[in-house]
Amino acid sequence: MRRHYATIKDIAHALNISVSTVSRALRDTYDVSADTRKLVLEMAAKLNYKPNFNATGLVKNSTHNLAVILPGITNYYFSTVFTGIQEIAYSHNYNIILYVTNDDAARELNIIRNLSFSSLDGLLVSVSSQADSCDHFQEIIDDGIPVVFFDRVAAGIRTSKVMQDDYNGAFEATTHLIANGYKKIAHIAGPEGLTFTTSRLNGYLDALRKHGMPIRKKWIIHSGFTQECGENDLEKLWKLNDKPDAVFAVNDRKAVGAIVTLKKKNIAVGKEVGVIGFTNDPMSAIISPSLSTIAEPAFEIGKKSCQLLLNHIKKKNFIPEEIILPGKLIIRESSIRS
């Protein structure tokens, strides 16, 4: 049986004062003497008083809850972003309600539709990769709910966004492969339609163009983000007559898939075929040969997103900001010919 928690009324009754005074004393606002305030605080501690956020939420029309919507949490990037979000939320006394979509557009839509905005102050979201339409997000924003997108942002929606520098990261990664003497560079990309898939593809293409390298349609393969997808993509590439001699993967998990498959084919990764990824997943340091990559500022993206959302919540009519954080090239064995 659930016991009854002490309320503001109980404190008032115990001290023989009014609930208004107790309320003011607890919030340390105006119109309350130091003496009574002390009494109230002591009594609150004694009765183990805990504020009822349902009640405050009702009257103030603001709870201290943020919702976070993510494709998944079982990978390095998203779990690290979440930790960053959590860090800021914790220091500002906000709670996080976490929803994972399993990268399923239908589930994402269902979650959004059932969201209770009366008990939510704002929304942080990284969209599912299969999302065909983003109207449901637009509706929420039109309703005045503060929303911040991160990493996988929805194009064409006017709100704050935080992402890594996908274009330049991809450009740098590809340039690095070129500088190391690889000449036939393939790209195993993410699902089409996602903003950052396009950005990384463009960075790759522009790097090739700048250095007059060949661009082959067949060397660009779109699929999902898993290691298995990376393995399949590489198998496809190696069925071609004109095989590439290097691979730039849209993320580390796919790059790991590529390395594993190359090793199975007894191809010397690095020496024969160069591989570079994107993320700096801890796995990239563990695998051998170790994987060169572009380190993403995942933790900072989380922190920044949450800070932005809190600003959004505090000032109504906050002007949307787009923040792009730089990545960092990390050179390991998989991209070195030596």
Added chain:
Amino acid sequence: MRRHYATIKDIAHALNISVSTVSRALRDTYDVSADTRKLVLEMAAKLNYKPNFNATGLVKNSTHNLAVILPGITNYYFSTVFTGIQEIAYSHNYNIILYVTNDDAARELNIIRNLSFSSLDGLLVSVSSQADSCDHFQEIIDDGIPVVFFDRVAAGIRTSKVMQDDYNGAFEATTHLIANGYKKIAHIAGPEGLTFTTSRLNGYLDALRKHGMPIRKKWIIHSGFTQECGENDLEKLWKLNDKPDAVFAVNDRKAVGAIVTLKKKNIAVGKEVGVIGFTNDPMSAIISPSLSTIAEPAFEIGKKSCQLLLNHIKKKNFIPEEIILPGKLIIRESSIRS
């Protein structure tokens, strides 16, 4: 500016009926005709009505929120457990408020103290490894809040618990090393005081005893759960005069640390020194030589914990259950002498 969402009153006003009737119609309970019910539902859809959970929570003294408290989310085990929890919660229309403690006892305590149980139906927790006392959990349980522990359970507290079979997993892992001809088996363990550290230690010790293998105090090292801790532990072992010829690590991350360090020392992992871990982190398949391990049923633990909590919530005076799920030995290269 945040727009005002349609309330039950708006629906009542638009249809010129009372709020009580609308409330009953929306919940599809007794005392409402099919006709008015249809009208109400249509109007609700038209006005984009969304129930205010603060209000329902106030009167019903139950929200559809569960809190999950975890040491961290950036590793395979916890993120997978969480995904399992989320799966069950989602199908029962419960929201999850996630707190990460960063394995910091002070932070854990602070989170618990600030928890608003008026907007929480129950609690799922894996305790921080530094937790010296668990009185704060006992208080909550005494207050009648349903609590389920998983993985890292607090000893001496009477409530439901879900864990993997740590003892038998450790026993099996150690026996496997013995069967493969290793004779001087060390254990790099978790922090002392944690229940499963002890269970895995006991499984290790009993396996050694059963096969008449030597037990050396110096071959048992307690420290944290990170890869770095594994590296340090191995360095300590290799400073001994009487070095072990195999290592059973309390988890895969520490085992990876051990492998990395052994490789640095040009010691052939598997052939010279055997290593086995615990978890079946995806990393264990990636590293070379690949890491033998005990696979934990992380996803099932998450699902089971959440199911148990929901049962707890539904029936008051639910009798606490302890569920132990079996692990599975996965043999890879790191423990094979061939």
Added chain:
DNA sequence: AAATTCACCGAGAACGTTACCGATTGATTT
């Protein structure tokens, strides 16, 4: 001494919803 200010406190409404009880119908029974 009267008027004004100040510091502090209390009463009551409001937030959106549900629960309880009573009222109103029309139909059915006696």
Added chain:
DNA sequence: AAATCAATCGGTAACGTTCTCGGTGAATTT
């Protein structure tokens, strides 16, 4: 024709909190 009943609905209090406003007494000013 009177009484009973079932079906449907409305009024009101309650949940715990905050907010607005008005009130009290004391201190200060005129």
